[in-house]
Amino acid sequence: MQSEGDKEESRNHGPQPLDALIESFEYVNGDLVEASTEQLTHKQVQKARKGRRVTSNIQKKILNALRTLRKDHEDEKYQVTDLFNYRP
Numbered sequence: 001m002q003s004e005g006d007k008e009e010s011r012n013h014g015p016q017p018l019d020a021l022i023e024s025f026e027y028v029n030g031d032l033v034e035a036s037t038e039q040l041t042h043k044q045v046q047k048a049r050k051g052r053r054v055t056s057n058i059q060k061k062i063l064n065a066l067r068t069l070r071k072d073h074e075d076e077k078y079q080v081t082d083l084f085n086y087r088p
Contacts (some may be wrong), residue, residue: 013051018062018083022049027069036065048084056080056088 022032029045040061048054048062059080066083070076080087 011053013053013084013086016049016051016084018066019049021066021083025070031069032062032065035068036061037068038064040065053086053088059084059088 022028029042029049032045033040033042038061040058044054044058045062048058063078063080063083066078070078
């Protein structure tokens with residue numbers, strides 16, 4: 001049986017590649033929320049950037065929002081694995 005500390009640690013994956021990517025493009029969480037055509041919240045984006053475990057559905061929403069923001073850069077083909085170093 002896992003202790004509470006082990007469960008907490010398994011949900012924290014540290015800063016994600018998503019965080020560095022957003023910073024390099026000088027975006028903020030609100031940019032992804034506004035670009036999203038799905039229900040994506042600031043809280044979900046923040047959790048994802050900090051490495052708190054999010055569902056694959058939220059990961060896909062974030063990916064779609066980033067693709068929308070970067071649609072003018074056709075040479076950029078991002079995948080979920082480019083944004084997150086874990087899979088739910």
